[in-house]
Each structure stands twice: as C-alpha cells, then as structure tokens.
Amino acid sequence: MKTEEIKKMQHRIGVTADGFWGPESIAACRAHLRGLMPKLCEWPKADGASLRAFYGRPGDEGNLVSFAFPYPVFYGGKRVTKGRCHWKVKDSLLRILTRIGNIHGEERGIMEEAEDYGGIYNYRNKRGGSTLSVHAWGAAIDLDADDNSFRETWPVQADMPLEIMEEFAREGWVSAGAFWGYDAMHFQATR
Numbered sequence: 001m002k003t004e005e006i007k008k009m010q011h012r013i014g015v016t017a018d019g020f021w022g023p024e025s026i027a028a029c030r031a032h033l034r035g036l037m038p039k040l041c042e043w044p045k046a047d048g049a050s051l052r053a054f055y056g057r058p059g060d061e062g063n064l065v066s067f068a069f070p071y072p073v074f075y076g077g078k079r080v081t082k083g084r085c086h087w088k089v090k091d092s093l094l095r096i097l098t099r100i101g102n103i104h105g106e107e108r109g110i111m112e113e114a115e116d117y118g119g120i121y122n123y124r125n126k127r128g129g130s131t132l133s134v135h136a137w138g139a140a141i142d143l144d145a146d147d148n149s150f151r152e153t154w155p156v157q158a159d160m161p162l163e164i165m166e167e168f169a170r171e172g173w174v175s176a177g178a179f180w181g182y183d184a185m186h187f188q189a190t191r
C-alpha cells in the first residue's frame with residue numbers, strides 16, 4: 001500500500017496517521033477487527049484437532065457445497081460463476097461476499113481485490129508448513145493472490161484493503177494479513 005493509504009487506514013483504526021505501520025498500528029488493527037466480530041463465534045480454533053472436530057475429515061468433498069458468487073469474479077483472469085466450500089461456512093461466506101458487493105461495488109480499488117478469486121477448497125498443507133491448511137476443509141478463501149502473497153508483508157508490501165477484512169470480521173472470519181502480517185490473500189473461518 002502507498003503511505004497515503006496506510007495513513008487513511010490508521011485514521012480508520014484510531015491511531016496516529018504517520019504512515020508507519022508498527023506495533024501500535026498492528027495491535028490497533030487487530031483490536032478493530034476483533035471488535036467487529038460476533039461475541040459468540042461459532043468457528044473452531046485453528047488447530048488440527050479442533051478443525052477435525054468441527055469440519056470433519058479434511059479432503060472429504062462430501063462436505064462441500066457449491067454456491068453462486070453474488071458479483072462477477074475471475075480466477076486467473078477467467079470468469080467463474082460458482083465456488084465450492086464447506087457446507088458449514090456457505091451462508092456466512094455468501095453474506096460476506098454479498099456485503100462486499102453491495103457496499104463497495106462502486107469502489108474499483110476494493111472490488112479489484114474482491115473479484116480476483118484465488119480459490120477455496122484445496123487439499124494441501126499451509127504454505128511453508130507441514131500441517132494442513134484450512135483450505136483442505138473448504139473453510140478458507142483467497143483473494144487477489146498476486147498482490148498479497150505469502151512473502152509480502154501486510155500492509156506495507158501487500159495491498160488487501162481493510163474494508164474487505166472488516167466484512168470477513170463481521171462474520172468472525174480471520175484475515176491473515178491483519179493477524180499474521182503476511183499471506184493477506186487469505187481468510188479463514190476459525191477463531
């Protein structure tokens with residue numbers, strides 16, 4: 001993100017808008033998003049045992065359901081109309097995407113990220129890790145992977161807008177960029 005965009009975001013989360021994304025901004029941003037999350041979160045903790053207990057066996061495609069995207073999305077530049085996710089997250093994910101489209105539909109800077117779909121279900125390990133990714137249960141989604149990679153720090157290098165993270169937070173989903181500081185393409189339905 002450009003310094004001006006970081007300053008705007010700092011203003012939004014209530015810290016000094018100096019363009020420097022340090023410990024104060026990181027903590028304030030997490031608190032801002034946590035503040036939007038429902039008090040009673042239905043999602044499991046992110047460890048393997050909790051994920052299995054809540055979502056079932058990873059890689060079980062019998063738990064996946066398809067849904068129609070509420071606005072046009074593109075995968076690798078190609079238009080896709082349907083996605084597949086775990087049945088337990090479908091309604092929540094649809095509410096998130098619908099709100100993004102309804103609230104930010106006219107804002108190209110936000111929609112360009114939201115329309116660049118990077119996938120949901122994928123039976124694989126976490127990037128750079130030996131444990132399964134939440135994608136293996138179909139309970140995580142990636143958006144705008146090119147500009148929000150595993151190696152790029154958020155928000156200095158990566159550019160996922162806070163507004164998108166806010167909509168995921170309202171449904172209790174965790175945004176990797178804000179909570180881990182990298183992999184800002186990634187959102188998952190865990191606590």
Ligand SMILES: [Zn+2]
Pocket residue numbers: 135140141142185186187
């Ligand atoms: Zn991901």
